Amino acid sequence: MSPCTVPQVRFHNGVDIPQLGLGVAAIPENDAETVVRQAIDAGYRHIDTATRYGNERGVGLGISGSGVPREEVFITTKLWVEDFRDVARAFTRSLEALGTDYVDLFLIHWPAPDHGQYVTAWQQVVQLYLSGAIRAIGVSNFEPEHVHAIVDETGVLPVVNQVELHPYFQQRELRQFNAEREIVTEAWSPLAQGIGTEEGSPLTALAAKHNKTTAQLILRWHIELGHVVIPKTCSPHRLTENLQIFDFSLSPEDFDVFTQLDSPEGRLGTHPNEGFSAHHSARSRWHRDKPTRRAA
Template identity: 45%
Template sequence: MTIHIPEVLLNDGVKAPAIGFGTAWIRGAKGVESLKTAMNLGYRLIDSAFNYENEGVVGEAVRKSGVPREELFITSKLPGRHHKYDEAVKTIEESLYRAGLDYYDLYLIHWPNPKVNLYVEAWQALIDARKKGLIRSIGVSNFLPEHLERLIQETGVVPSMNQIELHPFYNQAEQRANHLTHGIVTESWSPLGRGKELLEHEHLRAIAETHGKSVSQIVLRWHVQLGAIPIPRSQSKEHQQENIDIFSFELSKEEMKAICDIPTTGPLWDQDPAVYEEF
């Protein structure tokens, strides 16, 4: 059964699905089949990246899925080593050639790489690529408030989305509040956080039992009610189905607060956007 997914209006007028499908480490023929299954279940936002080395897999799945291209919302990301303007332009074009697509619905700068200090230049390349019709909407990933402010001040163009690590053990309240002031939609990578630790958390399990849902469904519903777009990843059809089936129930204010009050343990990996340099 295909599940209908609500849409979120971005600040540039483009609409994005309220939940997506992450593709990191999904490659090859098995990856194509996994993506086809996800699309047939109802996933429409497919998140990829140049550095995932699977844009070709995504494009092949789009062609084989039977889902009309205009119904899909395909994302990719610019890698850190190609932030120079001319290189960024060529990389966006190469991303499209790899996937065999005419356009991306969303294209992000994967990391700011502040030491290299070329992210404004890269942002201008995305702005120009959008003008050419290569991209419908442009955003960033892992950008801190100071990086966002600089982009806006120097180009006058506000990102439509910022994809950040977000889960109950790292709820990023201040970052999300900053997004809200600029009308930037938050997208959540690693939305299910610390795997087994999260699935066995007593407060989350209690809420799940109340609703007759899994812990994963509770956490993904929490993201949606925060106004964030989660992009869980799974190659299992059962888990894909479970993860997308989160629009038939609602968490109470008390349940939302209980999840937000889970003590933060910080990011999953040592990747501080203030200093981290992606290749």
């Protein structure tokens, strides 16, 4: 499949990102090379990894072994909390693992406000961007107060905020905050880990109307809202299936179905202001209760 099938979203610094990519969180290092190569063969040109995932080397090998020129593949990686004190060193490690001399997008993975270091980390990220080794810089899991803090200190807006976002946790206020600042919203866990795909669910019925899978329906919803999405899969079949979402569209009535699914209790992961150990408790609770300078 041609990579031009996937539309591009333009960041406020002029860099384009494919709107659909492959997320590789929790894919083991030994499997990442194969999965990434299969994804590129299927037509993907956007791979999202992170130091925290422990698979940057596999991702790099998958890209270099694909036969596709490096400049045609958009690579995102992320800075973890433990590396906030020396961002340049962590970034160099990521470059070495990925086997490249630049990345397209570099994100602060988590604000970890209790550590009190994300603002100084952002200052270092900005300096790396200005050095030319990164095409665009952004954040992940940042609430508005975190964005305000880094912009107040540096005057530099992130191009993207990658957050948990799916039909059951739609983050409307945060998306509006991002949009007002021309910050692209990128969705991790865009498919809500498969929740709501059981027979008879509202989304399953709606997907059947479009002759699509529930996953394809949800990804289409994200695309029409303008989100960048990075669904994870190790299945060659689903890699291809997830790309087959550009031949149909949703009606206003379809969007109404999605609107009714949103819940403040829909978060599956940890709140950005909570400790990392809170992830499982947060997920269990939901199952139970069901004008600033830009980086230019």
